[in-house]
Amino acid sequence: MKNLLVTGAAGGIGSEIATYASKKGYRVGLMDANHEKLKEVEAEIENSISLPVDITSEESVKHALDTFAETPDGLVNCAGIVRFGNLLEQQVKDFEDVINVNLLGCFIVSCSVARLMKEKGSGNIVNISSISGGKHPAIHSGAYAASKAGVVMLSEQMSLEWGKEGIRVNAISPGFIDAGMSAEHYVDPVERKKREGMVPIQKIGSAKDIANVVMFLLSDESSYVHGENIVVDGGVMNSVLANIGRN
Numbered sequence: 001m002k003n004l005l006v007t008g009a010a011g012g013i014g015s016e017i018a019t020y021a022s023k024k025g026y027r028v029g030l031m032d033a034n035h036e037k038l039k040e041v042e043a044e045i046e047n048s049i050s051l052p053v054d055i056t057s058e059e060s061v062k063h064a065l066d067t068f069a070e071t072p073d074g075l076v077n078c079a080g081i082v083r084f085g086n087l088l089e090q091q092v093k094d095f096e097d098v099i100n101v102n103l104l105g106c107f108i109v110s111c112s113v114a115r116l117m118k119e120k121g122s123g124n125i126v127n128i129s130s131i132s133g134g135k136h137p138a139i140h141s142g143a144y145a146a147s148k149a150g151v152v153m154l155s156e157q158m159s160l161e162w163g164k165e166g167i168r169v170n171a172i173s174p175g176f177i178d179a180g181m182s183a184e185h186y187v188d189p190v191e192r193k194k195r196e197g198m199v200p201i202q203k204i205g206s207a208k209d210i211a212n213v214v215m216f217l218l219s220d221e222s223s224y225v226h227g228e229n230i231v232v233d234g235g236v237m238n239s240v241l242a243n244i245g246r247n
């Protein structure tokens, strides 16, 4: 049986990834700071083990990996936070928290796991970024876009340094997703319709849309894909000029 670690596994997208991986036969380590939610998710997913963790702490991550006890075949870095606010009013602490969880946390978990994968000579890492990290910062979103741009570049660097160790690394940049930290935007039907209209394929994505691509990247079907950032957004990133219109 293959082993997979998922950070942010108590969240909307992370729990869907963990669920899908379990259905595909993985034993899944559920890593998250939300201990209560983690227990609920663990109860619903076969062959899963909850690993309460603060990914910004190397010690906490080491403890989680010791508890998991196996060298993971795959790691999905999905934990993330956002602290809204315009830059001139943002508190340094909020900016710091976002960088720490989204970027430093990805670094700490990836390095801790990659050391084990290197010993084994194989592994597969998928880092969840965002379209915000790819030239489209959302207004009033504090450090979020900067942290996610960092995740894309960090993934590229990991791919350069760890490819020869047999570790494949890629990133995914989700667009408008009705799950987790964004679910509240889609409760209001007017707001939902507005956002759907901005997407070239006219629909909002789901956590399953992201989990599908994660599973592809973890599988041998993608064995020659390395150092990529796969945008999963229904075409939003390319739609800047779509509203100009032309007869």
Ligand SMILES: NC(=O)c1ccc[n+]([C@@H]2O[C@H](COP(=O)([O-])OP(=O)(O)OC[C@H]3O[C@@H](n4cnc5c(N)ncnc54)[C@H](O)[C@@H]3O)[C@@H](O)[C@H]2O)c1
Binding pocket: 007, 008, 009, 010, 011, 012, 013, 014, 031, 032, 033, 034, 053, 054, 055, 056, 077, 078, 079, 080, 081, 101, 105, 128, 129, 130, 131, 173, 174, 175, 176, 177, 178, 179, 180, 181, 182, 183
């Ligand atoms: N939902 C979207 O529309 C969307 C779009 C683009 C990218 N993303 C990214 O996808 C990922 C998952 O987002 P989501 O929508 O499922 O959000 P979510 O808030 O439901 O899940 C994030 C999880 O990360 C966990 N977490 C936060 N800090 C942690 C820490 N220090 N240690 C361990 N766990 C911690 C939270 O407890 C939470 O369960 C995030 O990285 C997010 O930035 C989401």
